[in-house]
Amino acid sequence: MYDFAAFTELATWVSLLTLTLMEIVLGIDNIIFISIMVSRLPSEQQARGRTIGLLLALVFRVALLLSISWIVGLRAPLFELPLAWLSEPLAVSGRDLILLVGGLFLLYKSTTEIHNKLQGEEEQEAQGGRVNLSQVVLQIVLIDLVFSFDSVLTAVGLVDNVLVMIVAVLVSMGVMLAFSGVVSDFVNRNPTIKILALSFLILIGVMLVMEAAHQEIEKGYLYFAMAFSLIVEMVNIRMRRKSKAGPVHLHEPYYKP
Template sequence: MELVFPDFTNPAIWISLLTLSFLEIVLGIDNIIFISIVAGKLPKQQQRRARNLGLLMAMLFRVGLLLCITWIIGLKDPVMTIPAIEGLSANPLALSVKDLILIAGGLFLIVKSTLEIHHKFKRDTGLEQKKVGKVVGFGGVIFQIVLVDAVFSFDSILTAVGLVDSVVVMIIAVIVSIGIMMLFAGPVTSIINRHPTLQMLALSFLVVIGVVLIAGGLHQEVSKSIIYSCLGFSLIVELLNIRLRKKAENIQLNNES
């Protein structure tokens, strides 16, 4: 696949660009949620810088992968085989580098999100807060943002290869999607930090995404549309609960006054 500048007078190129940009934005929802939670553990004056720097480094990482697209495609070749296990698998399972990356990334998301849930339950103790503050610094947040984005980059780029033939179009779509993520990561962070129940919902969603990544690495297809539909429904229910709680608090304040 050559790095050839496409003919933007062709409507098909614009359709491909819009489709791929939309796909990258949808796949970036997971990144925004993760970034919102991790960056929220930093001092407020550092959060925006951490989000933007992490996303900028992630964008450079994706562009670098796109420039090495031939090598990326080769990652789908099997590098190891798991023999068939009676009662679990009738056939041997061939795993590629891409599969191993997805499995490792899924495990990382599950472990990280579970630890975050554990910390949220202990956040009322000053010792736990001090402990978390020492463990997670600015550099640690940037590393986690780039690491998670790198995992999703392999999945999204391999998907893009099946949709678009032009590497230039892929690079433009990545830049557009990262730009939009920079715009919305801040508001999402603010909303999630104001409502602990949304934090728990987001962390639970990241655990599910981790399971989906592991399933993908093991060649088990899971419908992402179902996952996002469940998240959307849960989010609507939680927003209604937040509105009802706020309304009840206002009524109580009026009664007390």
Template sequence: MLEWIADPGAWAALVTLTVMEVVLGIDNIVFISVLVSRLPAEQAKRARQIGLSLALIFRIVLLMFLTWLIGLTDPLFTVFGKAVSWRDVILAAGGLFLLYKAVHEIHAEIEHDPEAVTKASAGTAFAFVIFQVIIIDIVFSVDSIITAIGMAENIEIMVLAVIIAVAVMYVASGPVSHFITEHPTTKMLALAFLLLIGVALVADGMGFHIPRGYIYFAMAFAAGVEVVNVLASKKRKRRQVGLVTAEGSDRPMQETGQ
């Protein structure tokens, strides 16, 4: 059962599959971080824990039904000469949901309507946030596991890779969520990422595959620029505080001289 432990090829497959799962999990981290940013700190932490636990459960359950999962890629019906499978339908629906959610959140951020925010946080409540996390977890889990099939022959390697990847996602989700909450411009950037991911999922569902490398490079570049902006902003604030402090210390000296 554990013969693969002595196989170097199996370890190479585990490392490759784990890295791929972590990369594909970036989308999930961004979505969960944005979604829980409106919740109180304690509830946000619980929502992240529940959301990523569900992601782990969905992925493992899907791995146990590999035959059924592979069947999701079989043609379901044809539209304009193109075969459409359940996988296409799930990805397109998930992409549309991400587009709707991102546009809705951007509208709420720009309008700054206190009444709307209060209603959103009161009637979100925790269960509604978890419900949305479940929906997008299913979409990302299906995409992630179908992509992983064929990279490893052993189901144990796949399960172990998923567990390691979700553990990495959990560790990363806290700092990412905190950073997004603390910096409003970063939240807007994260929402732009969700728009980009939503378009990519809809395109995949329609048969137009956009290489994820391009998307993740754009996200990494934009995130790098935003980090530089945040650091520059902090430096300016420290300089302004230093100037105010210096001016305040000069005034008593001038008054004493007079």
């Protein structure tokens, strides 16, 4: 399992690169959620909140990777749930329960954040000091567990060497720590991007609930739709900025008062 000699092979480095890129893509969801949560903190605590959230995600993922046998055991059915619209009972495992709880929590938090944003309650809470670091970190911990679980399951499906998985997680988390501030600032500066990001999280929540019910959704289609929506919104932002700047007339005559 911990095969250090494997790093002398080209195939191992290809697997490491592939897994690292996959972890970064999967970690974007986590960064968006953390950025939105810490935006409700006072500005001087936001960087600290992002760092704590990503470090906790790193700890959870490494801990889960070191418990591969337990992770595999979570796929074993715990009980069966007879449903009228299914020809046979639905076998519910520990993995399904984790995904279900995580998906429902993500749906609840995303819709609540959108509601608060539309009602202006988010700014009132930030000014009134009703949101503190410990509350935000607790919510980040809950969603970190779900995202880390999904990330580890992906890693187990791609690579057999646990050491390669750990290195990929460390590298991907380093990249996310380096760019989390940039992502957070961009989301906070553009309210429409924040709403779009929350909508993405709703999609991810639905995907987790569907996976808990053994209805697999191709993640490639989901991420493509998210990327396409983001590109369209970036074009809209650019157009709005140009319209605010107004037309520039370089050859107009200059009249003195």
